[in-house]
Amino acid sequence: MNNCYHLIGIVGDRTCPELAHFIHCRNCPVYSNIGRQLLERPIPENYRREWTELFSQTRAESDTLTNTETLTVVIFRLQREWLALSTGVFQETISPTSIHTLPHRSNHILRGLVNIRGELQLCISLTHLLNLETADTPVAALSPVVYPRMVMVEKAGSVWVFAVDELYGVQRFYQHEIRDNPSVTATNHNFAKGFFYWRGKSLGYLDEELLFTTLDKKVWR
Numbered sequence: 001m002n003n004c005y006h007l008i009g010i011v012g013d014r015t016c017p018e019l020a021h022f023i024h025c026r027n028c029p030v031y032s033n034i035g036r037q038l039l040e041r042p043i044p045e046n047y048r049r050e051w052t053e054l055f056s057q058t059r060a061e062s063d064t065l066t067n068t069e070t071l072t073v074v075i076f077r078l079q080r081e082w083l084a085l086s087t088g089v090f091q092e093t094i095s096p097t098s099i100h101t102l103p104h105r106s107n108h109i110l111r112g113l114v115n116i117r118g119e120l121q122l123c124i125s126l127t128h129l130l131n132l133e134t135a136d137t138p139v140a141a142l143s144p145v146v147y148p149r150m151v152m153v154e155k156a157g158s159v160w161v162f163a164v165d166e167l168y169g170v171q172r173f174y175q176h177e178i179r180d181n182p183s184v185t186a187t188n189h190n191f192a193k194g195f196f197y198w199r200g201k202s203l204g205y206l207d208e209e210l211l212f213t214t215l216d217k218k219v220w221r
Contacts, residue, residue: 005031069175075203076151077166079132083204084196085211087170091152092116096163099123110219114161116152123150124219126162129211130191155212171198178205 005025008016018028025031073084094116101112108128113120149167153160178194191210196203 003034005034071173071175071178071205073171073173073205074151075168075171075198076164077168078127078130078164079134081130081132081204082168082198082201083206084171084173085153085206086208089153089155089208089212091154091159093167094150094152096148096150109215114150116161121152121159121161122219123161123163124215126164129215129218153208155208158212158216160212160215173198 004012004016005028006012008014009019009025009028009031011025016025018030019025022028072087074087074090075082075084077083097114097116099112099114102110106112109124111123111125114123115121148163148165150161150163151167153162173196177196179197180194191206191214192204193207194205196205
């Protein structure tokens with residue numbers, strides 16, 4: 001391949017007589033022809049195989065990263081249902097406190113107001129929102145000490161307080177562990193993204209976006 005541009009051209013000693021006319025090698029047809037030959041040259045042996053292996057490895061690494069992404073949730077129980085909600089929306093946990101009903105406003109979902117550290121917050125019944133059946137018989141507990149708690153959740157400035165029958169705590173799951181919704185009461189209203197198999201139980205993974213949007217729409221009806 002002619003490499004005159006390296007010897008007598010703009011990169012070399014600049015003795016090429018054509019430089020007076022073309023000013024620079026890139027304007028010369030000889031230089032353009034060299035570039036064309038580079039683009040049209042035969043593919044080296046094993047070129048396709050090497051790049052195929054490289055892209056397949058990159059895809060495998062990407063899939064592995066997605067499959068090992070972890071989700072951190074808070075697990076709690078309402079009646080007989082074990083549920084999980086992203087830790088990102090949980091603000092604090094408190095002991096049960098008095099609920100002050102709102103005249104002509106309180107209903108099955110909106111229970112009233114609670115005082116948390118001097119601030120009044122709206123208290124709702126997540127059990128009624130999810131339409132869960134009441135447990136008529138004692139439910140086997142998983143926590144060492146079981147007593148009712150209240151939790152405060154917040155997303156995009158929307159704050160709600162609700163009571164739970166048992167609060168297990170924080171748990172991590174892998175993204176690929178999420179399964180399609182089973183036929184359980186909590187998911188009949190599409191409030192769950194899916195569920196996890198956890199300690200031999202079906203754990204409903206609640207969709208916080210849908211949960212907060214629905215509360216904002218329904219609670220004042």
